[in-house]
Amino acid sequence: MDTVQIDFLNIDQQWDKKIKHCHFDIYHLSGWVAASAIVDKGTPMGLMATYKNKQLFLPIIIRKIDSAYWDATTTYGYGGPLMDKSLSDAEADYMLQAVKERLFAKGCVSLFMRLHPIINKDWIPTVGKALTHGLTLMSDLSQSEAAHWSETQNRHRRGIKKAIKHNVVTKIERLTKASALVFSTIYKET
Secondary structure (H helix, E strand, O other): OOOOEEEEEOOOHHHHHHHOOOOOOHHHOHHHHHHHHHHOOOEEEEEEEEEOOEEEEEEEEEEEOOOOOEEEEOOOOOOOOEEOOOOOHHHHHHHHHHHHHHHHHOOEEEEEOOOOOOOOOOOOOOOOOOOOOOOOOOOOOOOOHHHHHHOOOHHHHHHHHHHHHOOOOOOOOOOOHHHHHHHHHHHHHO
16 A cells, blocks of 8 residues: 655644635635644644645644653644545545554644534544534624524524624734734633
């Protein structure tokens, strides 16, 4: 059987270019991974596994335990693996097993991997233990405002109306270590 080549990549704009051919989400992009690494107190790293000219990408956050050992996690949200559309489930599992073995050989004691509910919906890995935690809701953003409002639960409508009444506004902040930590603190409080 062919071998799996595994490369460790920096999470940066080059990473973003490499994954552009895959069906990806914001959770896979360098900005999100970098912000998550700050919150998780780790180092962002990308894995690229290649098997029979097919690729699997996995952004992870490495957290040191001591000088020899570390663990890894995918980002908060849905940062699961991105795979060539032509990969079969068996090939994806074979590649993931090779990733597991390579990580272990480098001192990784565990990998906590969140799967994306849309991108990874048809694949349940056989490597490790897979858990299901309930439904994930999604909304088609191309719908009209009226269509979105009609599918919004009553309790969420009340919250939105209350926020509008109290002049709550949102804004986009520049990502810095300080702003990521402030966000993390506020998020955990709620």
